[in-house]
Amino acid sequence: MSAAPTGPQSRKPVASKEEARRRIKRIAYWSLPFMIAFGVWNLIPNLPDAWRFAVMPVEIVFVVVYGTAVIRFSLWQRDEYWRERGRDPKHPERFPKDRPGGGPG
Secondary structure, eight states: OOOOOOSGGGSOOOOOHHHHHHHHHHHHHHHHHHHHHHHHHHHSTTOOHHHHHHHHHHHHHHHHHHHHHHHHHHHHHHHHHHHHTTOBTTBTTSOGGGSTTSOOO
């Protein structure tokens, strides 16, 4: 049996700019309609309290979903940054040779 490959081919490939653009477009696609609706609601003067209480849960759900999407994008960017440099995204402080079974050194 041969050992697992340790060269550049064994690493997960670095994501392309197209992948980053696709992720940003997805966030923008879902956020723009909500932002327009919230902007219009905020421009209406003297909105009745019943409407305010109806809109509040929608806004809270949007903020949670949007926040989660932005955090996931940020973590994905961080992982790609370390992959470009040949490091393990989960343990970037370690050099590739420091990994258990990573070779002599």
